[in-house]
Amino acid sequence: MNSLGFSLLVGLGSVAAGFLGSLTGLGGGVVIVPLLALVFGVDIRYAIGASLVSVIATSSGAAAAYVKEGYSNLRIGMFLEIATTIGALAGAFLAARMSPSAIAVIFGVVLFYSAYLSNRSRPEHPSTARPDPLATSLRMDSTYPTADGPRSYGVQNVPGGFGLMFVAGGLSGLLGIGSGAVKVLAMDRVMRIPFKVSTTTSNFMIGVTAAASAGVYLSRGYIDPVLAMPVMLGVLAGSMLGAVVLTRARSRILRTVFSLVILALGVELIYNGLTGRL
Amino acid sequence: MHAWTDERVERVIGALLRWGVILAAAVVLAGGAVYLARHGSTIPEYRVFRGEPSDLRNVSGIMTDAVSWHSRGLIQFGLLLLIAVPVARVAFSVVAFALQRDRTYVVVTLIVLAVLLYSLTRAGP
Numbered sequence: 001m002n003s004l005g006f007s008l009l010v011g012l013g014s015v016a017a018g019f020l021g022s023l024t025g026l027g028g029g030v031v032i033v034p035l036l037a038l039v040f041g042v043d044i045r046y047a048i049g050a051s052l053v054s055v056i057a058t059s060s061g062a063a064a065a066y067v068k069e070g071y072s073n074l075r076i077g078m079f080l081e082i083a084t085t086i087g088a089l090a091g092a093f094l095a096a097r098m099s100p101s102a103i104a105v106i107f108g109v110v111l112f113y114s115a116y117l118s119n120r121s122r123p124e125h126p127s128t129a130r131p132d133p134l135a136t137s138l139r140m141d142s143t144y145p146t147a148d149g150p151r152s153y154g155v156q157n158v159p160g161g162f163g164l165m166f167v168a169g170g171l172s173g174l175l176g177i178g179s180g181a182v183k184v185l186a187m188d189r190v191m192r193i194p195f196k197v198s199t200t201t202s203n204f205m206i207g208v209t210a211a212a213s214a215g216v217y218l219s220r221g222y223i224d225p226v227l228a229m230p231v232m233l234g235v236l237a238g239s240m241l242g243a244v245v246l247t248r249a250r251s252r253i254l255r256t257v258f259s260l261v262i263l264a265l266g267v268e269l270i271y272n273g274l275t276g277r278l
Numbered sequence: 279m280h281a282w283t284d285e286r287v288e289r290v291i292g293a294l295l296r297w298g299v300i301l302a303a304a305v306v307l308a309g310g311a312v313y314l315a316r317h318g319s320t321i322p323e324y325r326v327f328r329g330e331p332s333d334l335r336n337v338s339g340i341m342t343d344a345v346s347w348h349s350r351g352l353i354q355f356g357l358l359l360l361i362a363v364p365v366a367r368v369a370f371s372v373v374a375f376a377l378q379r380d381r382t383y384v385v386v387t388l389i390v391l392a393v394l395l396y397s398l399t400r401a402g403p
Contacts (some may be wrong), residue, residue, distance in 0.1 A: 004318035036324075043327040057303065060363050062296045073281065078371060079386050085393040092397075102325075121329065138382065144359070207295075207364040212363045215397030217357050219336060221329030225353035226322065229310040232357070236303060 003226065010040060016203035018058060018238025023245065024258045025199065026118055027206070028235040029177035034142060034265035037278060042227065044100045044278055046178030047071035049222030050233050052210050055178045056233035060209035062243065063200075069145070072160045074201040076134070076155065076193065077142045080165045081205055084183070087169025092216035095174045104273030105177050112267030115259040117181045129192075134158045144197050161191035173213035178206035239260060255276075279375040290374075291367055298363035302356050311350030318348060337398070365394050 001009075012103070013035050014028070021028035029051045036047035081144040095103065131141050131154025138158070143150040164186035180202050187198035217223050272278045333339035334354050343351020369392045375383040 001321070002319045003322050004314050006322045007314060040324070042324040045327050046324050050303075053360060056300055056360050056364060061299045063292075063295055070285070070288070074284065074291075075383060078383060078390060080388045081368075082386060082393075085390055085397075089397055115378075122322060135295075140381075156398075208368060208394070211361050211364040212394055212397050215394070215399070218358075218361075219330075221335050223334075223354070223357060224324070224330060225309070225334065225350045225357060226313060227324060228357055229313070229353050231307050232360070233303060233310070234293075234305060236299070278282070 006040075007226070007230045010036070010227070011208055011234040013039070013056065014231045014234025015238035016240070017041075017247075018235035019242045020238075020242075020254070020258050021235070022062070022242030024059070024118055024181070024255050025054065026258070026262070027178045027180050028058060028239060028276035029175075030114055030262060031254065032231060033107060033176060033264065034111070034236065035268055036227075038265065038268055038272070045095075045104055045222050046224050046227055048095065048103075049217045049224065050176075050228040051229040052217055053223060053228045054232045055172075055176070055210045056207050056214065056240045057236045059178060059203055059205075059210065060171060061240065062236075063204040063207065069200070071144050071196050072204045073142050073193070073197055073269055074204075075138065075142075076187070076191075076197075077201045077205050078164060079138060079140070080183075080186075081208050083165035084169035084172070084205055084209040087166040088173035088209050088212040089169075089177075090215065091170035091173025092213035093173075094170070096165070098174075099278050101273040101276050103174065104205075104269045106276045108266040108268075108270035108273065110171060110177070110179075110222050111262050111269065114181045116263045117185065117267070118255065119259055129156060130154070132156050135191075138175070140196075142183050142192055151194075153197070155278055156192040157190050161179075161186045161239055164190055167210050167213070172206075172209050173216070176213075176217075178210065186230045232272035282374055287371070287374040288379075289344060292369065294367055294370060295363060298366060299360065300364065302360035305359060307335070307351050307356075309349050309354075309356055312352060313349035314315030361398070363400070365391070 001156045017031040032051040035044040037044045101193035126203040135158050140155040143152045167184035170181045183202035184198050187193040188195050325336045344355035372387045
């Protein structure tokens with residue numbers, strides 16, 4: 001296959017990945033790397049480089065819409081970005097010292113976990129406990145819009161969330177994904193921030209986290225422009241399309257199908273990693 | 279002069295992100311079109327990792343390639359613009375928090391900015 005055909009196919013695959021990623025809230029990154037590595041036979045380092053770039057594009061594009069709605073909390077996001085960016089730098093350095101097979105196995109495990117997280121029920125749990133004094137002194141407590149006007153919320157367990165954000169950043173730098181699932185876990189479950197605020201703030205943080213590892217990837221030669229081009233444009237187009245559809249319908253079946261795809265890719269990555277085929 | 283409320287800061291950041299991504303995508307698309315027009319019939323090879331040539335690995339090399347209209351350099355310049363979007367967002371936040379006289383968050387944001395700039399400029403192989 002020549003470059004033109006290859007770019008078109010990768011571009012189409014990326015549109016599909018971005019579309020499904022935005023519909024299910026898992027992001028396109030989790031499917032792009034396995035898609036490139038398993039289907040197109042791309043070395044996992046090039047795949048991770050291209051995926052990371054597409055993560056920055058979708059995060060920044062989507063965040064532009066979210067900040068307008070008034071859900072995302074800039075102070076919480078900025079504070080936690082200290083943890084995610086340092087974690088991402090560490091992860092990107094680690095990626096250069098790990099064998100592609102080991103990275104594939106870790107990636108597979110993260111895919112399993114993402115599929116599990118996306119299928120769990122997410123109850124809104126307005127926090128009744130007193131907020132963490134650290135959160136109050138950092139002015140993290142805020143309000144978010146609801147049908148009956150703005151509702152205020154407090155933030156719990158800042159050190160716990162900060163620690164988990166370091167892990168989220170590390171995974172992002174190691175695997176070239178947004179690791180939105182772990183970020184939401186840290187804010188929603190550990191810090192008890194309302195779910196809608198957690199997801200939009202997470203999306204906002206993903207671009208900055210990914211930019212921290214992008215510099216390392218670039219200087220190591222992981223980012224191939226010709227491969228990244230259809231991936232970035234495709235995922236961006238797909239996720240914009242997904243955002244339009246999302247406001248109209250949220251399909252449960254689609255989420256289940258996507259989870260099964262992710263599980264299958266995870267099995268495939270772990271198998272190929274363990275047998276040293278990647 | 280209007281006050282820099284959180285809401286206004288968020289609006290400006292939203293616009294910054296949107297236009298940054300549009301600009302980066304346009305440059306990548308243009309570079310990609312030039313590349314495929316010139317080299318569309320070559321056979322791509324990504325199975326074996328070799329790493330990019332050194333001029334596509336750092337900011338000044340990418341700039342040089344982009345101004346001389348090398349298609350790969352042009353795409354890479356677009357990707358560099360894209361990486362710069364979140365960095366610009368953080369830089370703008372430093373200014374916004376300073377205008378709000380929020381010293382704690384000026385420091386928080388400066389730390390994040392320092393990590394990003396370190397990654398882009400110092401993190402060699």
